């Protein structure tokens with residue numbers, strides 16, 4: 167066996183791609199190692215959402231390049247993921263020790279690439295695929311990271327072209343994977359003991375829009391998955407606000423395995439900023455969607471993403487984001503200070519860029535607001551009994567802790583000496599913290 171080390175940066179889509187790549191490599195007799203020093207093949211699966219992530223990727227491969235130069239001549243280095251898709255051949259100029267560059271559209275060519283680099287070639291595979299039928303039907307072995315939650319990618323790419331976002335350029339247009347392939351992956355994951363399936367995509371609610379031979383959408387997929395035998399949970403991320411249909415909300419209420427959790431990026435609380443971002447909804451429309459979900463789904467948790475300091479954002483417009491977090495009772499949210507990305511429309515609006523110190527200050531204020539809201543929301547559950555799926559077991563300050571999630575995505579810490587990983591337990595919530603609650607069985 168040869169050994170491969172993969173450093174995965176960025177979002178769950180990348181983690182899912184890494185699992186697929188490990189699966190393909192296992193057919194070529196590679197086993198995963200967590201130690202780069204022991205690897206024959208070193209790969210980085212990059213994220214291009216912020217400049218900082220891109221810089222970190224080059225710094226990591228720089229270290230591997232040094233290892234190669236200083237004696238480990240036989241190691242091979244692969245540069246994969248979103249930065250690879252975007253920069254392609256340019257990567258060889260900046261990092262000449264890299265043996266192959268593999269974009270997000272071409273991960274299925276990995277086995278072929280490995281053969282070619284082992285014959286001494288340098289390979290760059292980043293051509294954008296517009297023919298989508300191939301992707302939909304792809305079935306491959308996946309080496310899942312051991313755990314409780316199996317992530318299953320159901321769509322790739324995005325058609326929305328938000329003015330700040332690089333994803334449509336790095337991941338291409340939206341393609342839905344065939345339901346029969348997804349169902350097989352889900353059944354395999356359940357057979358291997360996974361207790362939670364998370365359907366993954368940049369825009370899961372538009373799943374199936376591109377099918378020409380059938381009328382099959384996310385609600386249909388959820389119904390089919392819910393029918394699989396055994397006790398397990400189903401989640402889906404990420405939702406685009408205006409793509410969430412009444413049917414989808416009703417399905418989430420009706421199906422016992424689908425959890426009370428929606429992740430709906432709002433990005434800004436100000437309608438003019440949303441317009442500049444090319445988000446296709448207003449603050450009021452977002453409010454209506456959230457109200458509808460809260461009305462129908464008891465105890466639902468709604469989380470979101472926000473950008474602080476988008477080009478041209480005024481102080482008043484930023485304050486509308488702060489009020490949105492309160493008004494819509496948004497729980498845990500990811501916040502990013504705006505970072506211009508090459509090729510995107512907003513990156514050209516340099517005259518409207520917000521000074522770094524102002525962006526940073528808004529970033530801090532928004533995070534503080536979100537922390538306050540998380541604590542407020544967590545306090546609502548003190549005294550309640552909730553079902554928790556235990557995900558990990560570890561020692562903290564001399565005590566053993568089981569940590570897991572409720573159906574509505576609250577993290578629960580349960581002091582208990584017995585490892586309950588993978589089990590569903592009923593827990594009485596006793597105390598609320600900012601990012602989690604404590605409870606007893």
Ligand code: SF4
Nearest residue numbers: 324326327328331333
């Ligand atoms: S919806 Fe917008 S932010 Fe999300 S991936 Fe697509 S372009 Fe990017």
